[in-house]
Amino acid sequence: MPLAERRKRTEPEIPSASLADIAFLLLIFFLVATTIDVDSGIGMVLPPKLEENQQPPPIKERNMLKILVNDQGQVLVEDRPIVSLRQIRDEVKKHILNNGQDPNYAESPDKAIISVKTARNTPYRVYIDVLDEIKLAYREVRDMVARQRFGMDYLTYRNRFAKDDPEKDEIRKLIPQKISLAEPDPGTGGGQ
Amino acid sequence: MATFKRKTQLKQSIPTASLPDIVFLLLIFFMVSTKLREVNLLVTLVMPQAEEIEKIEQKRLISYIWIGKDKGTGQYRVQIDDALVEIPEIRHIMYKKLLEEPRLIVSLRVDRDAPMGLVTDVQQELREAGTLRINYSTKRQAAT
Incomplete structure (x- = not known):
C-alpha cells in the first residue's frame, strides 16, 4: 500500500495569496464605476388634487403676495414691475415679517402665502430664479428668527433639535413656507 | 551594549x-x-442654476x-425611464411607481428654456397620480 500512503502526505490547499489581489481588482472596478453625484435641487410639495366639487380654501387677499411672470420673463410683484430679481427677495421678506403693520402685506408670518403664476411660454429658467429668490428670502428670515431665539442659524438649529422630527421644529411652525403654484395663463401663442 | 542586541531578534x-x-x-x-444602469437620455437638456438648494440623501x-x-x-418632450411619454400617460406611470415606493420623490430635470x-402640465399629472413630493433639479450657483 505505498500508493495510499503517498496521497495522505500531500495536503491539498487552494492558494489564497492572490485572493487579496483579485478582490482589490474588483474593488477598483467598482470604485471607478460608482457615481457619487448627490442629486440637489429645490424641493417642493405639490398641493393634493381637489375633489370634484371642493372649493379651494378661502384666503384673505392681503395674506397673498402675488408674483407674476410673463412670456418674456418680466416679473410683476403685486402688480408692480420690478427691475432686478433681487427685489423679489426683499418683497417676500417684507411680506413675511409684516405682522399686520402694512395693510397690503401679510397679517402674520404663518399666514403669509406666496403665489407664483407664470405664462405658458415663460422659460423654466426664470421660474427657477424666482423660486430661488423666494426660498432665499425664507432662509434669511428663518436664520434671523433662529438667531434671535436660539442664537444660531436655522440649519444648525434644525440639525440639533429637529433632525428626525419636523414636528419639533419651532421655527418651521412659526414661519411655514407656503408657496402656491398657480396654473398658468394661456398667454400668447400657447404652449407646445 | 547588551541592551541594543536584545531589540533586533523579533521578526516583525x-x-x-x-x-x-x-x-x-x-x-x-x-x-x-x-x-x-445609466439611463439613456433621449432628450437634450441644460439644467438651470440656483442658490438655495438642498440635497436629497435618499x-x-x-x-x-x-x-x-x-x-x-x-x-420639447417628456422622458420617464427609457422612453418618451405623452402627457396623459404620466399619471399611470407615476401612480404605479408610487404604489411600489410610497415615499417617492420625483426629481424634475428640466431644460433651462423649456416652456x-x-x-x-406634468405637475398636474403628478397631482393626479398623487406623487406630491417633487424636486426641481438644479446645479449649484455661486452665492451672489
Missing part, C-alpha cells in the same frame, strides 16, 4: 491574513451602493422625469 510583520476580508467588505459596500426614493428637446425633432406650460 503586519498580519495580512485578514486583508482579503477587509477588501471584500469594501467591495461589497461599493457593489451595493453602485447604480450601474437616492433610492428618487424617480426622474426629464423634460428637454427631442434629439431628433427638436420638440412653463409643459412643466405645469
Whole structure:
C-alpha cells in the first residue's frame, strides 16, 4: 500500500495569496464605476388634487403676495414691475415679517402665502430664479428668527433639535413656507 | 551594549491574513451602493442654476422625469425611464411607481428654456397620480 500512503502526505490547499489581489481588482472596478453625484435641487410639495366639487380654501387677499411672470420673463410683484430679481427677495421678506403693520402685506408670518403664476411660454429658467429668490428670502428670515431665539442659524438649529422630527421644529411652525403654484395663463401663442 | 542586541531578534510583520476580508467588505459596500444602469437620455437638456438648494440623501426614493428637446425633432418632450411619454400617460406611470415606493420623490430635470406650460402640465399629472413630493433639479450657483 505505498500508493495510499503517498496521497495522505500531500495536503491539498487552494492558494489564497492572490485572493487579496483579485478582490482589490474588483474593488477598483467598482470604485471607478460608482457615481457619487448627490442629486440637489429645490424641493417642493405639490398641493393634493381637489375633489370634484371642493372649493379651494378661502384666503384673505392681503395674506397673498402675488408674483407674476410673463412670456418674456418680466416679473410683476403685486402688480408692480420690478427691475432686478433681487427685489423679489426683499418683497417676500417684507411680506413675511409684516405682522399686520402694512395693510397690503401679510397679517402674520404663518399666514403669509406666496403665489407664483407664470405664462405658458415663460422659460423654466426664470421660474427657477424666482423660486430661488423666494426660498432665499425664507432662509434669511428663518436664520434671523433662529438667531434671535436660539442664537444660531436655522440649519444648525434644525440639525440639533429637529433632525428626525419636523414636528419639533419651532421655527418651521412659526414661519411655514407656503408657496402656491398657480396654473398658468394661456398667454400668447400657447404652449407646445 | 547588551541592551541594543536584545531589540533586533523579533521578526516583525503586519498580519495580512485578514486583508482579503477587509477588501471584500469594501467591495461589497461599493457593489451595493453602485447604480450601474445609466439611463439613456433621449432628450437634450441644460439644467438651470440656483442658490438655495438642498440635497436629497435618499437616492433610492428618487424617480426622474426629464423634460428637454427631442434629439431628433427638436420638440420639447417628456422622458420617464427609457422612453418618451405623452402627457396623459404620466399619471399611470407615476401612480404605479408610487404604489411600489410610497415615499417617492420625483426629481424634475428640466431644460433651462423649456416652456412653463409643459412643466405645469406634468405637475398636474403628478397631482393626479398623487406623487406630491417633487424636486426641481438644479446645479449649484455661486452665492451672489
